[in-house]
Structure formats: C-alpha cells, structure tokens
C-alpha cells in the first residue's frame with residue numbers, strides 16, 4: 001500500500017519541446033482489461049447517494065486511466081472456481097466505510113483485473129492509496145491455485161522473480177481534495193489535483209510498480225538504483241528511486257508524446273498538473289514482466305538522454321520551491 005501526496009509548490013520550469021517519437025510495436029494480442037467494481041463505493045465518491053445514480057463523469061475518468069495500460073498484452077489465466085476450489089483475499093474498505101472487505105470465491109475473467117474503488121474525506125495531504133490486499137489464499141486443483149496466485153505467469157515470487165500478476169486490487173481516493181474531474185488537461189487549475197493522474201498512478205501500483213517481487217529483484221542493493229534493462233535503456237543508467245524503493249525518485253523527468261515531463265510513477269504530482277505514463281514509466285512495467293507494446297526503441301532513448309540533461313539544467317536554474325499549505 002502506498003500513498004500519493006501532493007508535493008510542495010514550485011514555479012513551472014519552461015518545458016523544452018523535443019522531437020522524440022515513441023515507437024509502438026506490434027498490435028496487442030489480448031489487451032489487459034481492468035474492470036472497476038463500485039460495490040464498496042458507499043460514501044458517494046462514484047455514486048450519487050441521494051439517487052443511487054452513478055457519477056458517470058468520474059467513472060469514465062477511471063476507464064480513461066485504465067486505458068493507459070491497454071497496451072499490456074500478457075495472457076492472464078481466468079480465476080474460475082469449480083467444485084472443490086476456494087480462494088479469498090482481504091483488503092481495506094475502499095470507502096473506509098466499514099470493516100475490511102474479504103472476497104470469497106469471486107470469478108475473474110481471463111486477461112482481466114478487478115479493482116474495487118471508493119472514496120471518503122480524510123486529512124488533506126494524501127490523494128489516495130491502492131493495494132492488492134492481504135492473506136491471498138487458494139485451495140483446490142493445482143491449476144486453480146496457480147490461476148489465483150500467479151494467473152499463469154512464471155517466476156512471480158522470491159528474490160529471483162522476473163514476472164508479476166495479480167487478481168486485482170482496491171483504490172481509495174481522498175474526497176477532501178478539490179479534484180479536477182476532467183479529461184481535457186486545459187481545465188486544470190493550480191488549486192486542485194488531477195484525478196486522472198492519481199487514478200492512473202494508483203492503478204500502476206496494483207500492476208506491481210514498487211511492489212512486485214520482480215520489481216524489488218532489480219534494485220541494486222549497494223546503490224539503491226533500479227537496474228531493469230528496459231529502464232536503463234530509456235534512462236541511460238540505473239534509475240534513482242524514492243527512499244522506500246516504491247517509486248522513481250521525486251522529480252524524475254522523462255518523455256511522453258515528445259515532451260519532457262515529470263514521471264507518473266514518482267511519489268507525487270503538482271496540483272494543476274497532469275502526469276501520464278512516460279517512456280520510463282512504461283519501461284519500469286516492462287522490466288517487472290509486463291508485455292508492454294509502447295517501450296521506445298534504443299535510438300529514441302539516446303535522444304531522450306540528450307533532452308534530459310537540458311531540462312535538468314533549466315529546472316535547477318528556474319525552479320524555486322516553497323512550502324505547500
């Protein structure tokens with residue numbers, strides 16, 4: 001479970017436009033499906049409590065967030081309990097609206113993750129958090145147990161893990177924030193965090209970013225740098241992480257759609273900014289075992305490096321920091 005807190009204010013550094021192209025490779029075989037479940041949205045974050053009607057705009061943004069992972073093409077085995085099969089997992093109530101939730105023998109389709117979502121007011125600072133739950137257990141046929149524990153992926157646990165899979169997870173959002181619920185980045189304002197950014201980031205944790213054994217396996221114990229091959233190819237060296245090893249280091253810059261921006265999977269996001277997955281973010285997912293179809297080619301990575309040095313210099317010169325309120 002990781003939180004996602006707003007960082008302190010700083011003036012925006014001028015962004016250099018770079019003519020870097022992301023080269024997407026072959027078309028997906030079976031795209032990852034992420035389905036959201038609102039069963040535990042009991043405090044009105046995605047549902048109008050007066051009428052029971054869904055808050056369609058917010059739910060549509062969750063689907064938009066999930067679409068950033070639709071280029072992942074792993075084949076995930078269905079969790080389909082038959083007679084004699086049993087599985088369960090427990091997690092925090094996603095609206096903090098009652099005792100923890102325990103799922104028993106839920107069916108999940110192939111190539112699909114299910115994420116239970118909700119929100120409630122809490123102390124300012126934290127935007128949201130996500131997790132995959134605890135006490136994941138399965139009994140029954142060997143194939144069923146394997147489907148629950150690994151979705152048919154190999155080498156998902158231990159210090160030599162090279163892949164990752166999950167049944168799904170949960171996300172809680174802090175309703176106390178003055179969220180921007182819009183798809184158009186033009187509507188962002190300095191007063192509020194971007195819901196789309198936070199939702200996409202939290203889904204990333206459920207997909208194992210900063211959490212998976214296959215992520216941890218690639219952190220160099222002596223330097224603390226992330227040394228996954230795809231990430232190193234994009235970044236040009238081992239990638240600095242935050243102090244927990246759960247995110248890229250605060251302020252790590254990379255490229256998205258030809259523009260440099262702060263990575264989505266660094267610990268926090270400025271209010272009023274949108275930070276969707278950069279090439280480095282996608283490379284991190286590829287390194288932990290996801291089949292990602294949008295990792296840049298090596299020659300692109302070299303161009304990125306040249307851009308990184310330039311932007312780093314500008315940010316240091318012009319980017320003053322003040323404390324947030």
Ligand SMILES: [Zn+2]
Pocket residue numbers: 002003004201205247266267
């Ligand atoms: Zn995070």
